[in-house]
Amino acid sequence: MKFLHTSDWHLGRQFHNVSLLDDQKVVLEQIIDFMRSNPIDALVVAGDIYDRSVPPTAAIEVMNHFVNVVCGELHVPVILIPGNHDGAQRLGFGAEQLKQAGLHIIAHFDDMLQPVVIHTEQAGDVAFYGMPYNDPEIVRHYYQQSVSTHDDAHQLLCEKIREQFHPEQKHILISHCFVDGAMESESERPLSIGGSDRVNHQHFVDFDYVALGHLHQPQYKGESYIRYSGSIMKYSFSEQHQKKGMTLVEINQQGFHSATHIDLHAPHQMRILEGELNTLLECGKSDPKADDYLLVRLMDQHAILDPMEKLRAIYPNVLHLEKPGMLIGVEQEMGKARLARGELDMFKDFFLEAQQSDLTPEQEAVVTQVIQTLTRHGEE
Amino acid sequence: MKFLHTSDWHLGRQFHNVSLLDDQKVVLEQIIDFMRSNPIDALVVAGDIYDRSVPPTAAIEVMNHFVNVVCGELHVPVILIPGNHDGAQRLGFGAEQLKQAGLHIIAHFDDMLQPVVIHTEQAGDVAFYGMPYNDPEIVRHYYQQSVSTHDDAHQLLCEKIREQFHPEQKHILISHCFVDGAMESESERPLSIGGSDRVNHQHFVDFDYVALGHLHQPQYKGESYIRYSGSIMKYSFSEQHQKKGMTLVEINQQGFHSATHIDLHAPHQMRILEGELNTLLECGKSDPKADDYLLVRLMDQHAILDPMEKLRAIYPNVLHLEKPGMLIGVEQEMGKARLARGELDMFKDFFLEAQQSDLTPEQEAVVTQVIQTLTRHGEE
Known part of the structure; x- marks a missing residue:
């Protein structure tokens, strides 16, 4: 089975007082075009759909159109988590109803433990677990456990998810975080001040694939199946030499099979x-x-x-x-x-x-x- | 068939710097309790769900919970339009997907012409047409016709809707407007300055029932089936003697049968x-x-x-x-x-x-x- 892993759309972003929304629209059309000619089983967005918790209405309309085409016309399920730029509660309105139409917004811890299971002939049941972005304080408060760093939070949340593992299923994790040792770009907003935002990739090794968001450069860290797809376009001049795009992931009966970078081209570089x-x-x-x-x-x-x-x-x-x-x-x-x-x-x-x-x-x-x-x- | 007509929830409203959300929650629970013991075929909200176009996240969560219970547990379809306090585009995100789960947000002119049709044994097919709140300028721009007042806009939009009428169906209109001659309260925000916001009730007489929002006092105007349910609670001291609640509407084979005011009681008067x-x-x-x-x-x-x-x-x-x-x-x-x-x-x-x-x-x-x-x- 194949799915597309994307992240860091930042819809509605301004760059030096210029709206990037028209460029973002074109890039989203490229994703749709790809899906029209390359049937896939799911589309994943690993956080930062919008650039801010209260996005401009024009950005909401672009997202709405995208969802209408992908869920409504192409019938491809969309699975997304909020990132540190998104407002989880705001993004999560109607999540219960939306998932019936194939739009899975995993914005709460409860949803995190209920994977989106997609059945395919090639790989059997593939379970997508979304870990919505949260500050460590929120995780500590919710689970009433000792959690002070993003690493602590990920350790705990990955444990909770592993308890749900079904031996017959493949397990995909979607998370928005900073894996220790991975490469930063200039356009990311730090998750916390002082370095306690780094997460050890060891928490992720039991998954068949980990679809990461937050870092804007496509890369993998630790294992080839622990990946950042990178942002869908450049968001700073220092990213001028980065290749922006999305990742086409293939899962088979043995688990992770391949990850292929697919270029996306913004009209303005x-x-x-x-x-x-x-x-x-x-x-x-x-x-x-x-x-x-x-x-x-x-x-x-x-x-x-x-x-x-x-x-x-x-x-x-x-x-x-x-x-x-x-x-x-x-x-x-x-x-x-x-x-x-x-x-x-x-x-x-x-x-x-x-x-x-x-x-x-x-x-x-x-x-x-x-x-x-x-x-x-x-x-x- | 029976449906509940409500309006002007204004979730997230502040009153003299006090949040009314806890009171609003209690009132929404009363609506749910009523529905549990009095099965109905639909719930209508005639605009001003939220108090502002960017509501506080706590208000969104209250609305989300309400929708989960009504659509998810009780399986009662919810049909709503944005009012002048709501942001239509923001409220309308995911509308295509949400309606599959019974939440009908009619936020665009296109949706206005596609009624939500509910079939019942008692009244046959009942078609609910929602007219999303819009300034006359927007209507003029969209239809490229001479429209300068709210009355012009309603005349035009009602004509468009009547063209969709099916003789076998009953026709319900949901609109957020100021019917000429109806009684104002202090807590409404004027739709426009200078009196051009008034709408003649004659535009509405061909409908079997008109579920109105905007005015906070329950009342009917022109005909007993052209009604304001009023706001679900008091939003100014000058409304101290108003009876707040919702309207239970009964439609039968002949059309409008009855409208009954059901009291709602906010914990704090x-x-x-x-x-x-x-x-x-x-x-x-x-x-x-x-x-x-x-x-x-x-x-x-x-x-x-x-x-x-x-x-x-x-x-x-x-x-x-x-x-x-x-x-x-x-x-x-x-x-x-x-x-x-x-x-x-x-x-x-x-x-x-x-x-x-x-x-x-x-x-x-x-x-x-x-x-x-x-x-x-x-x-x-």
Whole structure:
């Protein structure tokens, strides 16, 4: 039997004040397209469906459409758990009724112990156990046991789940957590402060497959069947080289058989461009993906008038601009006198940009005097 | 066939900074108890399930429990529309899936034209049409027709619904609106500013029953089958004499048969107490409902030290205090001199309360001087 493991959708996320919802819609359509041509037995979302506990209504509508197609048209069961970004109670409304239509939202500890069992000829009964994301304090309070870390919580919850194991069944776990030693990305929100959020992968070894969420880079940790599918798209510039997608998992009579990464392609990639302004503008003219979401690092060492406007004429979605070239200039300047001279140089660059001509000696004398007056004034 | 018509639950409402959720829970339990002993064919909620578009999670959990019992245990279909307090998209998540389990959330115009049809021996097929609450602008935009008022919108939407009528069926409409001429209460939020929110009841006469929401007082308007069930509990002190509850509707082969008001009792009533402090405190000792939510109007004409504390020792839930007796005193004072004497009198009252003794002549002279100084100071 085959199922798709995805996680970290973060529907409704904003990135540098740009809504990513249209990109997310396209990616969800790719998941649907894949399912249309590759019949699967279930779709798993390992948490962070939404980016916040109170998602924008537009994000709810996107999710609603997705569910209508997958459960309603394709008749593929969807099994999901809330992540640390989701609001479990809010997400869990109607869970009892929704599961009758194939949407399984596992938002409470009670639900955790009642697996979603899918029967297939290839693998027999496959039981999906969802562990909804919870702070250790909640686990301690609910079970009235000594639990202070995420690791303690996972040990306890995995024990509770193992007690439900049926020897005839295959066992899949869905969890939203940080497995110790796995690789972080910049766009994840820490589960707790101070490192007590790490979980030992040993808790998971008795499962046939562990579908993890939280970390945004696809990876496995400890065993090849303990996996993060990664987020469905990039959520920070530092993820520019990560391959985003979902994981196609195959389970057979012996248990775990294979995990295959399936690429998903957001219409706008997140990329970092580095170089001098004129070079970047020139390259942009022949860049087929000039509308990607860009962080631009300008290496020019002189001031430029309104570089953002110039860049956006070629690259419409420059979202962030850094000027490390200017910092090099500043670092090289030593002492007050040279800094003052630096200010004059800066103004000369600005004047050239704005007026397309150099300062006359008279103008330069006036500007020098103004800078000196301002500098003295600053010292008083 | 019988169904229950309710509306205006406003789950999660705060009243003078007190959460009413515990009271609302008790009232919902009364609805459930009624259904356990009086089998019905459907439960209708005509909008304002929640008090706001983003309800508190505790309110969502109360609603979730209610739905689990009514749909899951009692197997009674629940048909609801969003009101002007609800967020239609948010409330409508999973509507396609939920209806398979008997929870019908009619949140979109498409759903409006697909009635929930319930077959009974007594009345044949009874079709429930829900008209989700919408501003006229939304209706105009969706249907691209000239619609500027709530009345225009209702005329158009009722026409659309009538086109779906099946002569063999009975037709029930659920709508959240303000029927012209009906009685308002203080706790309703206006649908629009300037009076264009009124709807003519003539749009509704072709239905067998019209289950209305929005107005908090149970009433019918125009025809006995065009009804407001009213809110399930009181939401303002001005509703102290209203009888809150729900409406049990009976439909037979001829159509509308009867509508019966069923009382619901919130644990805390909202009441206004009026009188002098000592009288109220004395009466409170033998008041079996001293823990009701109270607005107290103190008629005493002299100042009292910390009356709220004294009242709450007897009536723990005094939520608001008015002192019309003091206003009478102030209104009777004429001119600056008398106002100044009024301040001295006030201080005398305060001193008597605080010290259990009158001012000595020396003390009175000092206070008079202080008041004069302060008054002069205020005039400069």
